[in-house]
Amino acid sequence: MTAVVHQHGPTGPNSAVPLVLLHGFPLDARMWDDVIVELPAVPVLAVDLPGFGAAVDSAEPEGATLESFADAVAFALAQEQVRGAVIAGLSMGGYVAMALAERHPELFAGIALLDTKASADGVEARAARLAVARSALEEAGAGAVAPMVETLLGPSSTTGRPEVLEQVRTWLSQAPPAGIAAAQRAMASRPDRLDALALDVPALVLRGAEDGLATVQDHEQMAAALKVEVTTVPAVGHLSAVEDPASVAAALADLHQRAM
Numbered sequence: 001m002t003a004v005v006h007q008h009g010p011t012g013p014n015s016a017v018p019l020v021l022l023h024g025f026p027l028d029a030r031m032w033d034d035v036i037v038e039l040p041a042v043p044v045l046a047v048d049l050p051g052f053g054a055a056v057d058s059a060e061p062e063g064a065t066l067e068s069f070a071d072a073v074a075f076a077l078a079q080e081q082v083r084g085a086v087i088a089g090l091s092m093g094g095y096v097a098m099a100l101a102e103r104h105p106e107l108f109a110g111i112a113l114l115d116t117k118a119s120a121d122g123v124e125a126r127a128a129r130l131a132v133a134r135s136a137l138e139e140a141g142a143g144a145v146a147p148m149v150e151t152l153l154g155p156s157s158t159t160g161r162p163e164v165l166e167q168v169r170t171w172l173s174q175a176p177p178a179g180i181a182a183a184q185r186a187m188a189s190r191p192d193r194l195d196a197l198a199l200d201v202p203a204l205v206l207r208g209a210e211d212g213l214a215t216v217q218d219h220e221q222m223a224a225a226l227k228v229e230v231t232t233v234p235a236v237g238h239l240s241a242v243e244d245p246a247s248v249a250a251a252l253a254d255l256h257q258r259a260m
């Protein structure tokens, strides 16, 4: 199981502490493109998690766990000679970041958790994930995640940002079925990971004000563990980094500066 790293921005000695970006489900590293454009001075490593983007062939629909995703990221970072990084994850990327914090805390010079939660799924959410996994593999392919456009974007984007709506629809239509299944099963089996946030590093916990999937309380819980306040981006939903890349880039740049 492998993750693929895409390098952006400055390289060389100043890139000793890169910003690592972990994408949400069922997207890939492209979801960060408009954020990266706003960060020309920051060394960025945008990751394709196993089963997505350039790592599409690496899906393991039968055995994937978030732990195996985290280990794949740690291995990819080791290949890039990264010893410490500011690691940012949005939604599923946040779950991977928390599994990474539990298993490889020494990698963290800073952490950003965006539109995500530390808690495990309840029984219903777990069953829904397994049904989507089955549907993606056996019936609908990428069609299994098409309805997600309604929940990923906030109402301000759905009605006021037609290009974002179209972009997210396109990405969902391209989601690889084996990647969908592997990630849904991995997320379904994840434990509560609040304890993994006992990290003593600069942190950012960011939520889109219209996020319908991860609540204010979810974010306050993570922020309390990391000893920061929640940063709220107005007029965006669960895909804050896609809906308002400039605001998310500014918050990540500030975190990266604090971690240097």
Ligand code: MLT
Residues within 6 Å of the ligand: 023, 024, 025, 026, 090, 091, 092, 093, 187, 213, 238
């Ligand atoms: C995501 O955006 O990565 C997903 O909403 C995560 C999830 O399904 O919990």
